[in-house]
Amino acid sequence: MTEHALQTDGLGKRYRRTWALQDCSLSVPSGRVTALVGPNGAGKSTFLRLVVGLLAPTTGSVEVLGRPATDTPQALSRIGFLAQDHPLYKHFTVAELLRVGRSCNLRFDQELAERRLRQLDIPLDRKAGALSGGQQAQVALALALGKRPDLLVLDEPMASLDPVARLEFLQALMGAVAEDGMTVLFSSHVVPELERVCDHLIVLNHSRVTVAGDIDDLLTEHRLLVGPRTTADLDRSGTVVEATHSERHTTLLVRDGGAPAAPGWQASPVGLEDLVLSYLRQPARKEVAA
Amino acid sequence: MTWLTWRQHRAEMYALGLLVAAIGAFLLAVGLQMHSLFPGGAGQCTGIDLTEACSTAIRRLNDEHGYASKMLNLFSLVPFLIGAFFGAPLVARELEAGTWQFAWTQSVPRMRWLAVKLGALGFATALLAGVFSAVITWYRQPMDVLDGRFGADAFDLEGLAPAGYALFAFAAATAAGAVLRRSLPALAVALGAFLAVRVLVAGWLRPNYQDTQRLVELVAVGDPADVGNPRMSTGNHLDWTIASGYTDSAGRPLSLYDSAAMYSAAEKEGVKFSAYLHERGVQQWVEFQPAERFWTFQLVETTIFAGLAAALLALVVWRFRRRVF
Amino acid sequence: MFVFRIDSNSGVPPYLQLVQQVRQGVLLGFLAEGDRLPLIREVSETVAINPNTVAKAYRQLEQEGLVTGRPGQGTFVNATEAAPVSPATYTSLQRGLETWLGRARAAGLDEQAINALFTAALNKARNENIA
Structure with missing residues (x-):
């Protein structure tokens, strides 16, 4: 297996006039669970569709599992994709959907898929449209896992699920990851649940990657500095990600910053949620006029 | 993949199959009755001198089966229904429901997915339209012998043309669905395109598939001449008359105004119009397409529609190849 | 399990x-x-x-x-050689904390304030350990 499950270089996608994704260069290590975080409309779905070969890039390249992302049978068979709102053929029974998986794939582990669904008490003879949202998501997951993919890509997999269904979905997903050791890339706009499930993070905002890396590394690299109110010399220690000022004191989120440089300043570690939110609050980068 | 295509489109297959079967059964029932009016074949009842039996048969044909023409004109939408109901949901339904993201991330590349779907459903379209036109061709056989096969209620429903129309409707609906991403609007757009192209081709192109033949002769005293229309025979009542008119003795065409003036002059003089024309050396002419060109014309018409269908499907393929969805 | x-x-x-x-x-x-x-x-x-x-x-x-x-x-x-904290010590520490909590409440601190105070003390201790 290659070291990187996914590598992009200068990746961009334009729809008519607007760029949905721009200048995206990053890599996702194999065997990790990576979260792609960003507000709605940040370009998450576009990025994921580029990865699974549903879209062709306007600029740059995507390499998945060591090969350019295309839609050849070989490339497709190594990727499992779960689109937003887990679309399924609503008039098909679950058994028929499994048959689709079997007849449209080079390899399909019917037994595994059936076992998963049986464990969840999902009747195989029920039409997909008659299942609850959580059950539909589980069927879609079982179909994706049935391909025994090396890379599993999920677009907002839990956005439409109630809390119980969310947890059950995560349980199924994490169980599968533990069993198969595949690489997982999923997008989300909900932050609190991320920390328990992912170990790698990509933050996408305004069609650009604002931060990407190992969560442990990111948490050690970033520090929250609190001190007397100041608006000058913010760049003194490390890169300031975000500065918030109250009447008397200033809070800085800095990256690669050492100990607080000035007296009266205190450093403390930052939580993942605060870190992500700080990056999401950053304004769009101004285009430099040529 | 074949199974998936069948499973996804079996509802349309059942419905359209039923429609064609119902039409076929109905035409078989009324057709057998119609055919029985001419025990020796309708071919014996052409010409001027008709036997008593033939006159009765033709009268009964007009009385009892006079609705046929209107009914057949209505049926000219059936090829559209066949093609469009297969084509409209082909891509649009996947885009509507978001299932394209599921369908095209299995191990079947989207181009193969498209090829299988277009192949299978295009074949079903052509097959159903072929059965439909075969039934009509059989049904209309006595009428064809008596009235010719170039009328809108014959040419448009017989032979190869309906299959061409159906394929065009199929391609138009598929392409509209791929562009509009919705089945129902795609159906509406395809209907508009279908009607427009059909009217345009039938009214404007079809008469010119081959150069018309032209007959010119001096108006004879006993000819059934009308103002502007010599009602001249081509020698075969099955020919397709495109145009007719008069020229003066020098060969210059006479306008309707000219011939109307002559008609009033003839009345004033108290002579028959044809005699008046004959006296002045007026010639009558007719341009027509001979009846035996029917199959050539069918072939050209079908090729046009099949060609348009191919162009539209090429557009769909192009959109697929660019991966713009 | x-x-x-x-x-x-x-x-x-x-x-x-x-x-x-x-x-x-x-x-x-x-x-x-x-x-x-x-x-x-x-x-x-x-x-x-x-x-x-x-x-x-x-x-x-x-x-x-x-x-x-x-x-x-x-x-x-693994076997824990001489548990670093005996159940008795543990209980006594917990008692002490409970007494402290009682005093904090009596002083008018609500749960949030207590938490803030405790976290601050913990952070301070931790920083001093590192330094």
């Missing part, structure tokens, strides 16, 4: 929550020598947590000497 819980809103990194729960389990006697910790896959599936996180927690526990991983068999709790 030992059961883990994860509180997504606690602010404590999930792997640390697992480590703390095992520590606490050993401390309170829920986990005894030779007990097998659940397999990584089992933890992942029941708690809905990244297997890499579980592996990281188990690694840390191994480094701390609390558990030993035996390939193909699982992770087992």
Whole structure:
């Protein structure tokens, strides 16, 4: 297996006039669970569709599992994709959907898929449209896992699920990851649940990657500095990600910053949620006029 | 993949199959009755001198089966229904429901997915339209012998043309669905395109598939001449008359105004119009397409529609190849 | 079988929550020598947590000497030589904390204020340890 499950270089996608994704260069290590975080409309779905070969890039390249992302049978068979709102053929029974998986794939582990669904008490003879949202998501997951993919890509997999269904979905997903050791890339706009499930993070905002890396590394690299109110010399220690000022004191989120440089300043570690939110609050980068 | 295509489109297959079967059964029932009016074949009842039996048969044909023409004109939408109901949901339904993201991330590349779907459903379209036109061709056989096969209620429903129309409707609906991403609007757009192209081709192109033949002769005293229309025979009542008119003795065409003036002059003089024309050396002419060109014309018409269908499907393929969805 | 819980809103990194729960389990006697910790896959599936996180927690526990991983068999709790905190000490510490809480309440601090005070003290202690 290659070291990187996914590598992009200068990746961009334009729809008519607007760029949905721009200048995206990053890599996702194999065997990790990576979260792609960003507000709605940040370009998450576009990025994921580029990865699974549903879209062709306007600029740059995507390499998945060591090969350019295309839609050849070989490339497709190594990727499992779960689109937003887990679309399924609503008039098909679950058994028929499994048959689709079997007849449209080079390899399909019917037994595994059936076992998963049986464990969840999902009747195989029920039409997909008659299942609850959580059950539909589980069927879609079982179909994706049935391909025994090396890379599993999920677009907002839990956005439409109630809390119980969310947890059950995560349980199924994490169980599968533990069993198969595949690489997982999923997008989300909900932050609190991320920390328990992912170990790698990509933050996408305004069609650009604002931060990407190992969560442990990111948490050690970033520090929250609190001190007397100041608006000058913010760049003194490390890169300031975000500065918030109250009447008397200033809070800085800095990256690669050492100990607080000035007296009266205190450093403390930052939580993942605060870190992500700080990056999401950053304004769009101004285009430099040529 | 074949199974998936069948499973996804079996509802349309059942419905359209039923429609064609119902039409076929109905035409078989009324057709057998119609055919029985001419025990020796309708071919014996052409010409001027008709036997008593033939006159009765033709009268009964007009009385009892006079609705046929209107009914057949209505049926000219059936090829559209066949093609469009297969084509409209082909891509649009996947885009509507978001299932394209599921369908095209299995191990079947989207181009193969498209090829299988277009192949299978295009074949079903052509097959159903072929059965439909075969039934009509059989049904209309006595009428064809008596009235010719170039009328809108014959040419448009017989032979190869309906299959061409159906394929065009199929391609138009598929392409509209791929562009509009919705089945129902795609159906509406395809209907508009279908009607427009059909009217345009039938009214404007079809008469010119081959150069018309032209007959010119001096108006004879006993000819059934009308103002502007010599009602001249081509020698075969099955020919397709495109145009007719008069020229003066020098060969210059006479306008309707000219011939109307002559008609009033003839009345004033108290002579028959044809005699008046004959006296002045007026010639009558007719341009027509001979009846035996029917199959050539069918072939050209079908090729046009099949060609348009191919162009539209090429557009769909192009959109697929660019991966713009 | 030992059961883990994860509180997504606690602010404590999930792997640390697992480590703390095992520590606490050993401390309170829920986990005894030779007990097998659940397999990584089992933890992942029941708690809905990244297997890499579980592996990281188990690694840390191994480094701390609390558990030993035996390939193909699982992770087992080690003997704790002279438990660093005896049940008696533990109980007395808890009593002390409860008395302190009583005093804080009496002084008019609500739960949030108590938490803030406690966290600040903890941070201070931690910083001093590092320095």
